Amino acid sequence: MVEKTGIDRRGSKRRPILESFSFYVVVPKKGFHRLRVADLSDTGVGFDYDIIGEMKDAFPVVVGETFDLQFYLNQTLFLPLHVKVMRVDDSKVIRRVGAEFTVTGTPEHEGLCAVLDMVDRLSEIVQFDSVGE
Numbered sequence: 001m002v003e004k005t006g007i008d009r010r011g012s013k014r015r016p017i018l019e020s021f022s023f024y025v026v027v028p029k030k031g032f033h034r035l036r037v038a039d040l041s042d043t044g045v046g047f048d049y050d051i052i053g054e055m056k057d058a059f060p061v062v063v064g065e066t067f068d069l070q071f072y073l074n075q076t077l078f079l080p081l082h083v084k085v086m087r088v089d090d091s092k093v094i095r096r097v098g099a100e101f102t103v104t105g106t107p108e109h110e111g112l113c114a115v116l117d118m119v120d121r122l123s124e125i126v127q128f129d130s131v132g133e
Contacts, residue, residue, distance in 0.1 A: 021119070026070040026078070030059050034072070042113050044100035045071070045083065056095060061088055066102060071112060079108045079115075 024034040025047050038046040049061055065085045070078040087098035101109060 022074070024072050026072065027059075028068050028070065037071075038096060040116065040119075042116055043104075044086065044098065045069070046096060046098045049088075049095040049097045050093075052094070056090065061085055061095065061097060063088060069099070073115065079111050081108055081112070 023037045023040070025037055025045065026032055026034065027049070033051045035051070036048045038048065040046070049059070050056065063085050066082065067085075069081045069083045071081055072078040082102045083099035084102050085097055085099050089096040089098075101112075103109065
C-alpha cells in the first residue's frame with residue numbers, strides 16, 4: 001500500500017487553492033478572461049480553460065502546446081509565466097488544463113514559490129469566519 005503524501009504524478013506537492021484567495025489566471029492569447037485556478041504547485045498549475053458560453057473550437061488547446069500565462073494574485077498584480085500543456089480534460093462543459101511551468105528559477109517563478117509557501121503556512125493556522133452560515 002502506498003502512503004498518500006500529497007505528492008502526485010508530477011512529483012510535486014499539489015495544493016488545493018483556498019477559494020478566499022481568489023487566485024485566477026489569464027491566457028493573453030484568449031483575451032482578458034479570468035480563468036479559475038483549480039490547483040497549484042511549484043511545477044505547474046491546473047485551471048479552467050474556458051469561460052461559460054465559450055465554444056471549445058474558438059480556442060483549441062492540445063497537449064504539448066506552450067503559451068504565456070498571467071497568474072493573478074489580486075485584481076491588479078500578476079506574475080507573468082510560461083507553461084506547457086500536459087493534460088486536457090474535456091469531459092465537462094468547461095475544459096480543465098494541467099500545465100507545467102517551462103522556466104523555473106526566474107524571479108517570477110521564485111515569486112510564485114513564495115506565494116505557495118505563504119499558502120502552506122496559512123493553511124496550517126487559518127480560521128474561517130462563520131458569519132453568514
